[in-house]
Amino acid sequence: xxxxxxRQVLATEAEAIRGxxxxxxxxxxxxxxxxxxxxxxxxxSGMGKSGIICRKLAATMASxxxxxxxxxxxxxIHGDLGMVTADDLVLAVSxxxxxxxxxxxxxxxxxxxxxxxxxxxxxxxxxAAAADVHLDLGVRRxxxxxxxxxxxxxxxxxxxGDALAVSVSVxxxxxxxxxxxxHPGGKLGKRFLRVRELMHRDEEIPRVERDTAxxxxxxxxxxxxxxxxxxxxxxxxxxxxxxxGDLRRLMERHENPLGLRAEEVMHTGGVTVxxxxxxxxxxxxxxxxxxxxxxxxxxxxxxxxxxHLHDLWGVGLF
Numbered sequence: 232x233x234x235x236x237x238r239q240v241l242a243t244e245a246e247a248i249r250g251x252x253x254x255x256x257x258x259x260x261x262x263x264x265x266x267x268x269x270x271x272x273x274x275x276s277g278m279g280k281s282g283i284i285c286r287k288l289a290a291t292m293a294s295x296x297x298x299x300x301x302x303x304x305x306x307x308i309h310g311d312l313g314m315v316t317a318d319d320l321v322l323a324v325s326x327x328x329x330x331x332x333x334x335x336x337x338x339x340x341x342x343x344x345x346x347x348x349x350x351x352x353x354x355x356x357x358x359a360a361a362a363d364v365h366l367d368l369g370v371r372r373x374x375x376x377x378x379x380x381x382x383x384x385x386x387x388x389x390x391x392g393d394a395l396a397v398s399v400s401v402x403x404x405x406x407x408x409x410x411x412x413x414h415p416g417g418k419l420g421k422r423f424l425r426v427r428e429l430m431h432r433d434e435e436i437p438r439v440e441r442d443t444a445x446x447x448x449x450x451x452x453x454x455x456x457x458x459x460x461x462x463x464x465x466x467x468x469x470x471x472x473x474x475x476g477d478l479r480r481l482m483e484r485h486e487n488p489l490g491l492r493a494e495e496v497m498h499t500g501g502v503t504v505x506x507x508x509x510x511x512x513x514x515x516x517x518x519x520x521x522x523x524x525x526x527x528x529x530x531x532x533x534x535x536x537x538x539h540l541h542d543l544w545g546v547g548l549f
Contacts, residue, residue, distance in 0.1 A: 240382065243374040247383040248390045250369045255394070262348050262364045266297065266399050269346070271318030273299040276307065278332050280381040281324045281388065288322075288392035295400040296409055304332040312339060320346045324392075326370060326384040328356020337361050350388060366391060424546060426513050427506035430527050430536030431457065438463050438534065441470055441494035445481075448473060448493050457539050459524050462497045467533040469526055471497030503528045506535055514543050 266273055273292055275285035285301050292299035302314055302321075315321065321340055325333050328351035340347055341361060349362035352370040359365040368391065374382035407423050437455035439448050439462055452460045452473070459474040473496055481488045481496055488496075503526045504513050513525055517540055527536035 236376075240374040243372070244383050244386040247368075247370050247387040251387060251391055251394075254367050254369045255391075258364050258366055259394075259398075262366060262395060263398050263402065265320060265346055265348060265364060266395065267402055269318070269320040271298070271316050271320070273297055274302050274315055274319050274321045275299060275324070275392075276302045276304050276321060276333065276336060277324035278304055278330050280385050281326065281330075284385050284388045284392065285322075285324055287389065288396065291393060292396045292399070294410075294413055295396055296403055296405040296413070297396065297399050302336075304330070304336040307336050308332065308339065312336070315340070315343075315345060317343070317345070320348065322348045322350070323358060323362070324350045324388055325356075325358055326352050326368065326381065326388075328353035328358035330358070334358060334361075350391060352384060422509075422511060424510040425506065426504055426508045426510055426525075426527055426538050427536070429510055429542045429546065430506070430538045431455075431542070432536040436534060436537050437461060439473075439493050440465070441492065441497075443493040445489050445491045445493070445496065448496070449478065452478075457524060457537060459537075461501070461526060461534050461537065462493050463534055469501060469503065469528055469532055469534050470494070471499045472501035472524075472526065473497045474524075501526045504538070505529075510538075510543060510546070513538055514540075517543075 275289040277285040282303060289299040289301045300314065302311060323333055323337060328349065334357055337347065337358060347362045348364045348366065349358045350366045350368060351359050352368040353359060354365060354367050368384060368387045370384040370387050372378055373380060373384060410423060435455065437451050437457055437460035439451050439460055441462055441464070448460060452458070459472055461469055462471040462473060464470055473493060477496055477498065485491070502516065502520055502522060504516065506527050517523065517525060523540040525538045526534060527538055529535055
């Protein structure tokens with residue numbers, strides 16, 4: 232009995248979403264165009280369960296490059312209407328299209344000439360008639376056996392709102408870089424971190440010249456604490472790298488290591504990456520080459536920074 236009820240609920244809600252595929256058309260395209268033309272924010276508004284869905288959809292739009300917020304219709308008519316500006320667009324959600332608080336809000340919005348998109352399952356409703364664009368959910372029965380609790384209608388609203396958000400995002404040309412800028416925290420944001428955001432730069436870069444004495448090389452490596460130093464020419468181009476491992480091997484095989492110069496000890500080149508490389512790609516390169524540091528260089532070979540394995544640990548890329 233329990234599983235039968237659960238399956239029926241899932242079937243009803245799945246059917247509600249499938250039905251939307253036949254319902255979206257010119258009105259959906261008009262709604263997307265309106266959102267793209269909006270110079271302000273997309274203001275989502277709905278009561279009860281619809282309001283909860285609206286909060287989520289406002290967050291989805293905001294995270295995919297469309298400024299958006301949620302406005303509670305009852306609070307709006309008691310002062311919060313000041314959150315809406317002349318440049319905004321309101322997207323009102325009511326399955327019945329007859330929610331009293333929402334209709335009172337719409338009366339004011341129409342007087343203020345605020346563009347309005349309505350999402351309902353009642354094309355003949357007062358809310359649908361007041362809207363510049365109406366999107367029909369097409370839900371005729373809820374998944375609740377009593378046909379009372381908002382279930383299929385809220386699921387369909389969520390799916391239709393996601394379709395709007397993603398369509399607008401794609402039309403705007405929203406990119407990975409934009410997503411990373413809006414998601415600086417968490418795993419999603421870390422996937423798109425660039426090397427330039429994490430590297431050591433300026434005075435943090437260990438650097439010596441080709442004729443630097445080894446005692447000064449060791450001092451520079453110790454002072455900067457990255458277990459290596461770059462060897463650069465006078466224009467800042469990378470000539471080579473000296474690592475802790477190079478020093479250990481030097482001590483084992485040379486009678487007077489401190490009498491040498493940097494160019495006699497360095498290994499030429501060094502593994503380099505551009506500053507706009509993804510940090511995840513830099514990590515894979517370190518793992519493949521079994522090294523702990525990468526030199527960050529510009530197209531002319533000048534050193535812009537140094538990326539250490541610990542920098543990647545610090546932001547939780549492991």
